[in-house]
Amino acid sequence: MKLKIEKLLSSLVKVSLATVLLFLLGIAGCKPDKNIEPDPNSNDPDSLYVGTPYSLQRPSPSNRFRRFPDSTFTVEGIRLGRMLFWDPIVSADSTLSCGSCHKPEFAFSDEGKQFSMNLSGPTKRNTPSLQNSIWMRQLFWDGRQPSLEAASHDALLDEQHFNAAQAVSKIEKRTDYVPLFKKAFGRPGTITEDKIFRAIGMFMRTMISTNSNYDKSLRGLYTLSDAEQRGLAIFSTEKGDCFHCHTDGPYLTFTNNEFLNNALDSAATLADVKDIGLGKVTGSTDDYGKFKVPSVRNLSYTYPYMRDGRFETLEQVVNFYSDSLRYSPNISPNMKKINQGGLHLTAQEKSDLIAFLKTLDDASFVSDTAFSNPFK
Ligand code: HEC
Ligand code: HEC
Structure with a gap:
């Protein structure tokens, strides 16, 4: 029950945040692009051509997927x-x-x-x-x-x-x-x-990508299995703590868009950090060893994992978070189990977590012909 109320409250916050965002996007999207104004006096046959507005499909606050017109995009x-x-x-x-x-x-x-x-x-x-x-x-x-x-x-x-x-x-x-x-x-x-x-x-x-089984479950079109449900509970509670970084957010992106250190590599001091990542861009030692938090959508298609593709399978990724965290100076405070070396999940919990991650695979996204090579 407590969980339900928390969930409700957090979705209310999400709804209002998302409304503000959508409103802002709406304003930004309403600027007419003078480049696509036709010229009635030109001899050029293409001069009367007006770009066709394209409606982007975005998840709306209620997680129902509507299309929003946006004049900054044209079909052409x-x-x-x-x-x-x-x-x-x-x-x-x-x-x-x-x-x-x-x-x-x-x-x-x-x-x-x-x-x-x-x-x-x-x-x-x-x-x-x-x-x-x-x-x-x-x-x-x-x-x-x-x-x-x-x-x-x-x-x-x-x-x-x-x-x-x-x-x-x-x-x-x-x-x-x-x-x-x-x-x-x-x-x-x-x-x-x-x-x-x-x-x-x-x-x-x-x-x-908005059409995974998880997305469908939010729209009442798919029911998570028991294993997937248990995996979701690990992902989205302190038990697995994945949700702090791989946040679903207003658009269900499953990344908080931040640059963090998730304890992949050990380094005793800042000088020992081999790949400094964000630190090279900002010049700040506070950012040494920080990298983009990638989305955990479509993992069945995006293997191998991490910035250097060091893990070939999701089992290896989950084993890492469970048992092989490594110390370095800029570890995110959200890697709460760093002192114990990891989450220490049971074999059952690991397989449940993987079952949940796979509900974020979107088969219709990877087969969408709107993206395929137009020269073939
Ligand atoms: C402190 C933030 C943080 C937490 C908590 C966290 N991650 Fe990550 N995750 C990251 C970062 C950062 C990377 C990329 C690291 C790199 O490549 O240097 C990553 C990478 C991944 C990847 C690889 C994705 C890809 O496309 O390469 C997977 C899968 C993943 N995390 C799953 C999880 C799971 C499951 C949990 C919970 C058990 C979790 N993460 C907890 C920050 C976090
Ligand atoms: C030879 C392979 C290769 C080609 C060709 C290539 N990319 Fe990439 N792309 C990469 C790699 C590798 C990265 C990650 C580089 C990094 O983070 O340092 C990347 C990163 C990106 C990113 C950042 C994505 C993110 O999650 O931050 C974008 C956007 C991108 N590429 C777009 C393009 C576009 C547009 C083109 C064509 C003009 C292109 N790429 C051509 C390999 C390629």
């Missing part, structure tokens, strides 16, 4: 973004696209690979999912980019060994792209770096 912008995401023209030797590493069937991670291959060898970190990135505030494992547009720019330079100016001049030579830019961004249809990243950003913002 998303279509262009999808092409640019998948077109290998956007890399130095025309072999690598964003979709070469961020594959929809793997929730936009890379096909079970610990590291992906870029043009000079393996990537430094594990390729993360791009799901629900519309709600991410800082991108990359170390938080080095503040927006999806900046992250796309960074990915182009770092993973595809290509710069935006070179990309513009290659795309300019492709006559099929000019009308697409015009339809997405209006006259005169010039191809600019800014438009490339805005279009890719629009496409990535549509990668919203």
Whole structure:
């Protein structure tokens, strides 16, 4: 009973927070984009073209999934973004696209690979999912980019060994792209770096996962099994304490969007922290060894796990939280069992927790043809 009241109270707080957020998003979304105003006096056949507003599907406060119109997105912008995401023209030797590493069937991670291959060898970190990135505030494992547009720019330079100016001049030579830019961004249809990243950003913002069994259970369309229910109780209480960091939040993202240390590596002093993560970005020793809290959605597709893909299975992840926490100076205070080395779950509790995590798999997201390679 107590739990029920707590749950009710916390969902009330969530509802009001979410309402404020949705209201703000609504205001931001209502700005008309002057770029897509038609020009009746032009001879250009595309000049009368007006972008088609795209309705993004977001979970609403009542967890019923409604569609919200948002005029900052257009169907044409998303279509262009999808092409640019998948077109290998956007890399130095025309072999690598964003979709070469961020594959929809793997929730936009890379096909079970610990590291992906870029043009000079393996990537430094594990390729993360791009799901629900519309709600991410800082991108990359170390938080080095503040927006999806900046992250796309960074990915182009770092993973595809290509710069935006070179990309513009290659795309300019492709006559099929000019009308697409015009339809997405209006006259005169010039191809600019800014438009490339805005279009890719629009496409990535549509990668919203809201249809897992857990989501369905909130809508009364699925009943959690006993094991899944017990796993949820471990996840969302002090017993497992996962919920402090992998928070469901107003949009059920299952990340609190923070950068924290979850006791993966041992380090006696700050000087011993090997991969300083967020510390490299902020320059603050308080941030040494802190990394993005990833979402725990779609884990069946995003293996291996952690920034360096060190764990291949969920059993290994859960064994780590249960029995192998390691001390270092900036451990999050939410790793409460650090002094005991972990949560020390029983075999039953571990398998229940994994059963719950798997209810966050969204099979319709990974098979959604709206994201697939448009050139195939
Ligand atoms: C060679 C593989 C590869 C290619 C190609 C690639 N990425 Fe990535 N992407 C990665 C890796 C690895 C990371 C994590 C890097 C890090 O955190 O240091 C990443 C991270 C990201 C992130 C941050 C996600 C998060 O959760 O913070 C975004 C956004 C992103 N990539 C978008 C793109 C876009 C857009 C393109 C195409 C322009 C692209 N990527 C091309 C491998 C790749
Ligand atoms: C103090 C915050 C915190 C708590 C509590 C926490 N995690 Fe994490 N979790 C993280 C961070 C940070 C990472 C990424 C660490 C890295 O790669 O450096 C992570 C990574 C993961 C991953 C890997 C996801 C991926 O895509 O690579 C899984 C799965 C996971 N946690 C599950 C859990 C479970 C289950 C619990 C509860 C038993 C839990 N976490 C508790 C912060 C936390």
